[in-house]
Amino acid sequence: MEPFRTITGIAAPLxxxxxxxxxxxxxxxxxxxxxxxxxxxxxxSARFTPEGKERPDFIMNRSPWRDxxxxxxxxNFGCGSSREHAPWALLDFGIRCVIAESFADIFYGNCFKNxxxxxxxxxxxxxxxxxLTSEPGDAELTVDLERQVILTAGGTIPFDIDEQRRQxxxxxxxxxxxxxxxxxxxxxxxxxxxxxxxxxxxxRLDQPGIxxxxxxxCISEGTTNA
Amino acid sequence: MADEPKTLYRKIWDAHAVTCLxxxxxxxxxxxxxxxxxxxxxAFDGLREAGRGVRRPDLTFAVADHNVPTHNRAGGLxxxxxxxxxxxxxxxxxxxxxxxxxYADLTGPRxxxxxxxxxxxxxxxxxxxxxxxxxxxxxxGAFGALAFGIGxxxxxxxxxxxxxxxxxxxxxxxxxxxxxxxxxxxKDVILxxxxxxxxxxxxxxxxxxxxSTVRAMDMAGRMTLCNMAIEAGARAGMVAPDEKTFDxxxxxxxxxxxxxxxxxxxxxxxxxxxxxATYDRxxxxxxxxxxPMVTWGxxxxxxxxxxxxxxxxxxxxxxxxRAQAEKMLAYMGLEPGQKLAGLPIDVAFIGSCTNSRIEDxxxxxxxxxxxxxxxxxxxxxxxxxxxxxAQAEAEGLDxxxxxxxxxxxxxxxSMCLGLNPDRLAPGERCASTSNRNFEGRQGxxxxxxxxxxxxxxxxxxxGRLVDVRxxx
Ligand code: SF4
Numbered sequence: 001m002e003p004f005r006t007i008t009g010i011a012a013p014l015x016x017x018x019x020x021x022x023x024x025x026x027x028x029x030x031x032x033x034x035x036x037x038x039x040x041x042x043x044x045s046a047r048f049t050p051e052g053k054e055r056p057d058f059i060m061n062r063s064p065w066r067d068x069x070x071x072x073x074x075x076n077f078g079c080g081s082s083r084e085h086a087p088w089a090l091l092d093f094g095i096r097c098v099i100a101e102s103f104a105d106i107f108y109g110n111c112f113k114n115x116x117x118x119x120x121x122x123x124x125x126x127x128x129x130x131x132l133t134s135e136p137g138d139a140e141l142t143v144d145l146e147r148q149v150i151l152t153a154g155g156t157i158p159f160d161i162d163e164q165r166r167q168x169x170x171x172x173x174x175x176x177x178x179x180x181x182x183x184x185x186x187x188x189x190x191x192x193x194x195x196x197x198x199x200x201x202x203x204r205l206d207q208p209g210i211x212x213x214x215x216x217x218c219i220s221e222g223t224t225n226a
Numbered sequence: 227m228a229d230e231p232k233t234l235y236r237k238i239w240d241a242h243a244v245t246c247l248x249x250x251x252x253x254x255x256x257x258x259x260x261x262x263x264x265x266x267x268x269a270f271d272g273l274r275e276a277g278r279g280v281r282r283p284d285l286t287f288a289v290a291d292h293n294v295p296t297h298n299r300a301g302g303l304x305x306x307x308x309x310x311x312x313x314x315x316x317x318x319x320x321x322x323x324x325x326x327x328x329y330a331d332l333t334g335p336r337x338x339x340x341x342x343x344x345x346x347x348x349x350x351x352x353x354x355x356x357x358x359x360x361x362x363x364x365x366x367g368a369f370g371a372l373a374f375g376i377g378x379x380x381x382x383x384x385x386x387x388x389x390x391x392x393x394x395x396x397x398x399x400x401x402x403x404x405x406x407x408x409x410x411x412x413k414d415v416i417l418x419x420x421x422x423x424x425x426x427x428x429x430x431x432x433x434x435x436x437x438s439t440v441r442a443m444d445m446a447g448r449m450t451l452c453n454m455a456i457e458a459g460a461r462a463g464m465v466a467p468d469e470k471t472f473d474x475x476x477x478x479x480x481x482x483x484x485x486x487x488x489x490x491x492x493x494x495x496x497x498x499x500x501x502x503a504t505y506d507r508x509x510x511x512x513x514x515x516x517x518p519m520v521t522w523g524x525x526x527x528x529x530x531x532x533x534x535x536x537x538x539x540x541x542x543x544x545x546x547x548r549a550q551a552e553k554m555l556a557y558m559g560l561e562p563g564q565k566l567a568g569l570p571i572d573v574a575f576i577g578s579c580t581n582s583r584i585e586d587x588x589x590x591x592x593x594x595x596x597x598x599x600x601x602x603x604x605x606x607x608x609x610x611x612x613x614x615x616a617q618a619e620a621e622g623l624d625x626x627x628x629x630x631x632x633x634x635x636x637x638x639x640s641m642c643l644g645l646n647p648d649r650l651a652p653g654e655r656c657a658s659t660s661n662r663n664f665e666g667r668q669g670x671x672x673x674x675x676x677x678x679x680x681x682x683x684x685x686x687x688x689g690r691l692v693d694v695r696x697x698x
Contacts (some may be wrong), residue, residue, distance in 0.1 A: 017546055018425060018525055022664040027643045031293065031310035033267035033317050045666055050652065074546060076426040079459060080664060082361040083265060084377035105430055105461050106361060106375055113379035164251055175379075176278070179387045182253055185245040186389060189255050199482035199490050200257045200354055203285050207347070207479045209334030209612075214283045214326020 002115045003172030007096050008142040009069025011133040012060050019073055020080035021107060025089040027081075038085055039092030063136070070097045070141055072129045077118075078107025087114045097143045099150070101126050112165050115172065117145060119159045128154070145169060231500035234466050235397050235432045238372040238497070242355050244389060254392040257354040259384045261288040261327070262340050263318040264645070265359030269382035270321040280325045281388040287349055288322050289330040290315040291339045292645045296608050296635035302333045311646065325385075338611025338637040341365040341579035345449065346613050348478025352467040352494040357384060362579050362661065363462075364455045368448035369475070370467035370497050372432070375456065395461045396506040398431040402439040404513035409695040411589065412447035413581060413659070413678035415439070416454040417519035419511060421529040429459035431507065434499065439513040440465055445474045446585035453580045454661050457526040466498040518694055520566055521676040523554035524665050530566065532681070532693045538563035557665055558673050559653070566675075566691050573656040574605040574686035575668070576632075576679050578642035581659035582610030584617050586679040591623040593683035593697055599631035600689025606633045606648065608640040632686065644669040657685035 029041035046058050054061045060068060071090075077100040078086060087110045090098070097117040111118040121129070129152065133139045138153040145166060150157040168175070194201045206212045232240070244253040259282075261269075266288070273279070280286060293311035303319065306312040315332070322329040330336040330343060337343070341362055344350045352370035357363060359381045366373035380390055402415060420427070433455050440448065448465045455463025472491050475481045482490045521529045522536040528551075530536075536555060539562055542548040555562060560569075576582070576590050587609060599605045607627045609615040615637055618624055624634045641648040642660040644667065650656055652671025659682050660667075663674035675691060684694040 015546065017550060020525075020664050022662070022667055026666050026670070027292075027645045028670075030264050030645065031308075031314055033271070033314060035268050045670065050670065076429070076459070079425055080361070080662060082359060082375035082377055084268075084359075084379060085265075087377075102426065102429065104426070104459060106377060110377040110379065113377060162249075164247070164249055175391060176276070176383050176386050178247075179253060179383065179389055179391065182245050182389075183387075185253070186255065186387065189242075189244045193255075197353070197490070197493060199351065199486055201285075203258065203287070203328075203349060204480045205284065205287060205328035205349075207336065209331055209336035210287075211322065211329040211331060213286065213328035 001172045004115050004117050004145055004169045006144045007069060010064045010067050010139045011070035011072050011141045012065040012068035013072045013130040013133045015074060015130050017074035018076045018079055021078055021083050021086040022080055024086040030085050035088045038089035042089040042093045064139055069094050071095055072133055073100045075101040077103050079104035082106040084110045087111055087116050091116060117169060121159060125157055231503035233397050233499045233503045234434055234464060234497055238353055239394055250393045252392055253389045255389055256357050256384050258349050258356040259286045260340050260344055260358035262292060263290045263314045264292045265378050266381060267317050268378045269385060272382040273385055278386045280385045283326040286327045288318060288327050289340050289343055290318055290332060292639045294638045295647050296638045296640045299636035300333055335612050339579045339639055342582060342610030346611055348475055348481030352471060353497050361456045362453050365449050365453040365579055367452040367462050367464035368445060369471055370464060372462060374462040395432045396430055398428055398433045399505040399508040400433055400435050400511060401437040402511040402513050403437040404439060406513050409518050409698055410516050411678040412443055412450040414516055414519045416451050417529045418516045420458050420526045423458055425457060425525055425527045426459045431460050433460045433463045435465050444585060445470060446583040450580055457661055467494050518681050520691060521663050522566055524557055524663055526663060528554055532567055534566060536560045536564045567693060569691045571603060571657050571685050571690060572654040573650060574603055574682050575641040575656055575658040576682050577608030577640050578660035580661040581679045582608060584614050587618050587623050590679040590683035591626045593680050594630040595626050597630055597687045599686045603686050603689050605686040606635060608635045609637050611637045641668050643667055657682040
């Protein structure tokens with residue numbers, strides 16, 4: 001994951017609540033096995049007519065917001081489907097930060113996994129930012145994660161963020177590598193469960209109609225059981 | 227302290243918290259990982275790029291459901307016409323072979339929607355942690371499991387480590403008491419709850435449903451309730467297991483057998499929330515006050531009773547909410563304050579992981595029996611799994627549906643989302659038993675009204691939205 005320290009870029013104001021992940025990226029764009037190229041489908045039905053022509057009234061089709069790297073939105077952004085294709089589409093378009101009144105849980109977590117910084121601000125601050133960034137001359141913001149502030153043409157806005165998540169964003173950390181450091185504790189957990197609730201440790205998936213799994217678990221890092 | 231009273235959620239959390247990573251973050255052990263074709267390819271790619279394997283392929287199960295057409299299933303992969311869909315399903319088959327993961331064959335007796343098949347197999351067990359790269363994983367909570375949707379990066383994390391990095395959620399108790407009226411189903415209960423608390427009403431909470439109404443519900447009803455917990459923004463929904471749960475699981479292929487089962491039941495009984503345990507929030511719902519529900523807008527919270535009307539923006543003070551209501555009405559092709567009963571429909575869809583179980587099909591067949599689908603309506607019944615399909619056929623439900631003019635299909639997600647050939651044409655209005663009425667969810671320009679299976683069957687026959695109680 002690309003580390004996130006400070007970004008400066010155009011912020012696009014989208015004064016809409018409950019933007020769901022189907023709006024961010026409709027299901028029909030999900031027939032891909034890659035993370036790349038999804039920016040094409042971002043906000044498709046808002047950006048384009050059914051015939052595929054740009055809708056000139058949509059803010060992200062206008063200058064300077066067509067180059068937005070930041071979004072400013074209302075409450076419950078990213079609700080609905082858990083699809084990580086939604087943050088991938090944002091990232092592919094160039095968005096690295098979303099500032100909202102609130103986020104849906106799964107989407108919020110997915111942002112951190114992909115180097116997109118989700119910032120929560122109170123409604124009054126959001127209203128101010130929406131107004132400010134609607135002016136082409138004031139649409140540029142700087143988001144500084146190290147100092148936890150947003151620099152705007154109208155002043156500085158501090159924001160809160162979970163310290164551990166902040167650190168991992170700053171480092172561009174590999175979560176899986178971090179978790180694999182605890183492999184001994186995981187082994188111990190499995191041993192304990194095998195004893196007290198063996199049915200949890202054994203899924204008995206060798207059944208008619210099911211292509212049976214490999215029963216030789218792969219325990220260590222770096223090896224593959226392929 | 228060992229004896230501190232705990233909620234169901236807290237008990238499962240504590241039994242799976244492997245180690246604390248600092249502040250409030252934990253490594254949570256995952257007992258069952260479910261996969262399907264849409265959200266998994268990038269996770270497998272990630273493993274390959276990092277040279278990592280799958281820690282517990284024997285606790286991982288995959289099935290293709292979102293992309294598969296719902297006819298000519300016997301044709302298997304080759305019968306998927308759309309090249310992108312075929313490629314995605316083919317990629318899943320390749321990935322499960324390479325990594326040694328159990329896979330429900332497309333043409334076999336275990337195929338179906340992942341959230342229908344998991345419980346059917348007995349993969350879903352009380353006290354287990356279950357994840358899947360799909361938000362409706364909350365369904366499995368009906369068995370007293372902690373089950374929630376994850377993203378693709380998290381799926382990769384589970385594949386590689388069998389754990390997830392998690393923070394404990396807040397806990398919300400929704401107590402539903404009283405008897406449901408005639409024609410009122412668990413689907414109506416959950417729609418009424420979402421209508422009351424909104425689509426962000428339970429954000430960052432795990433919901434536990436309790437109360438006499440929930441106890442009286444069968445497992446299918448509890449699954450419907452938990453399935454749509456995510457539509458209220460919740461992380462998960464759950465119901466404490468009881469005798470109904472144990473009876474339902476006894477003899478399932480992947481559930482513990484023999485003495486193990488009895489031993490498991492003894493432990494499962496202890497999962498119920500302790501007297502004196504506290505929740506972060508509590509909500510009381512009066513079951514008797516709920517009527518058959520139907521959505522009018524493009525969010526599940528835009529819902530009212532079948533006797534109700536679409537919103538009138540003129541009555542909404544908040545400008546953002548007013549604008550949203552106007553947008554929803556325009557998309558749905560409705561007038562402000564329009565009456566919902568009597569609204570003509572083009573399509574009826576009975577299916578999806580919310581309402582495609584045998585109990586749902588029985589309820590719909592009861593309405594369809596001896597009647598005819600209106601001439602202008604295209605009506606589909608899509609069982610949630612090959613097992614549900616076989617059971618329905620053994621009971622003669624397929625014959626009832628066919629005689630009434632419904633299309634009887636093979637299992638899959640079907641018209642729940644626009645990924646396979648079953649979808650709405652622009653402007654088409656659909657009475658649907660699925661869970662999301664977002665713009666374009668059932669196909670670009672499609673208009674979705676969410677409701678129960680009996681209500682959707684009644685709408686198919688009347689050719690318009692109608693109160694099912696008039697037909698019972
Ligand atoms: S039926 Fe619908 S909601 Fe359920 S898993 Fe399939 S697409 Fe998702």
